Amino acid sequence: MSDNQNLLAGQRRALILEEVRRRGGVRVSELTRMLGVSDMTVRRDLDLLARQGSLEKVHGGAVPLSERRTHEPGFEAKSSLEPSAKSAIARAAAGLVSPGSAVALSGGTTTFALARELLTVPGLTVVTNSVRVADVFHDAAQESGEGGGGGSARPATVVLTGGVRTPSDALVGPVADAAIGSLHFDVLFLGVHGISVEAGLSTPNLAEAETNRRLIRSARRVVVVADHTKWGTTGLSSFASLDEVDTLVTDAGLRGAEREEVAGHLAELVIADPAEMAAAGDDTPVRRIS
Known part of the structure; x- marks a missing residue:
């Protein structure tokens, strides 16, 4: 939108508000590209809009004023955010999975991307x-004729918990908790609403917080898959500290100081770079900071 460089300040702020409300949240970097203005200009606009009570500033961006710690965006709204970062994270995370493992995947758009990467890993049991x-595994099995020639890997055995459906299409509550509590898996891949040193892992949904606690207790290894925008965000309910996480797989948008802060609390930090991934083809470049 190159014409945006000539917008009056009021018009520019109106566009910012429209984008924040339409998408349920937006990053400063995304607004600078969309409007063709500097980072400082966008931040000044957000400061003014926040003082006016038109939106709420969060780490690295803004959300609608009504969408605070209790707001849970829908799956489609979240799918449009940071797609290249999620793709890189998913490919890096898939490299942590061994054939024949029992793997758990929580709800979320990053775990959804990971599911597609796991379709070629043989012999998985997926909870x-x-x-x-x-649906990712079900659709793949249907396309391959339940393993009858559509692919080289044997389709995964999928265990879907029951429960009450959240806006992000996760099943939570007592039914889900009971099912998860009776199972044990080698590795859990966990999507999160927010992550920070102070609040740990958090979600705006109280029932989902309890279900995530059950997932963590049933896992031998806990891997959080979260793009850099989740760092510094805090939902209503914390369900785990960083000390309970073995590995964080994130993207190169996590800055140097933030990486050092995370690395000080985790056994392993894996950085996947979307730009390098595009240049490298099938092999996702990753950097491990242990």
Whole structure:
């Protein structure tokens, strides 16, 4: 939108508000590209709009004023955010999975991307409380004729918990909790609403917080898959500290100081770079900071 460089300040702020409301949240970097103005200009606009009570500033961006710690965006709204970062994270995370493993995937758009990467890993047993994740494996099995020639890997065995469906298409509540509590898996891949040193892992949904706690207790290894925009965000309910996480897989948007802060609390930090991934083809470049 190159014409935006000539917008009056009021017009520019109106566009910012429209974008924030339409998408349920937006990053400063995205607004600078969309409007063709500097980072400082966008931040000044956000400061003014926040003082006017038109939106709420969060780490690296803004959300609608009504969408605070209790707001849970829908699956489609979240799918449009940071797609290249999520793709890179998913490919890096898939490299942590061994054939024949029992793997759990929580709800979320990043775990949804990971599910597609796991389709070629043979012999998996997948436990998930995500309707979307289960559909990935179901659709792949249908296309391959239940393993009758559509692909080289044997289709995964999928265990979908019951429960009450959230806006992000995760199943939560007592039914899900009971099912998860009776199972044990080698590795859990966990999507999160927010992550920080102070609040740990958090979600705006109280029932989902309890279901995530059950997932963590049933896992031998806990891997959080979260793009850089989740860092510094805090939902209503914390369900785990960073000390309970073995590995964080994130993208190169996590800055140097933030990486050092994370690395000080985790056994392993994996950085996947979307730009390098595009140049490298099938092999996602990753950097491990242990």
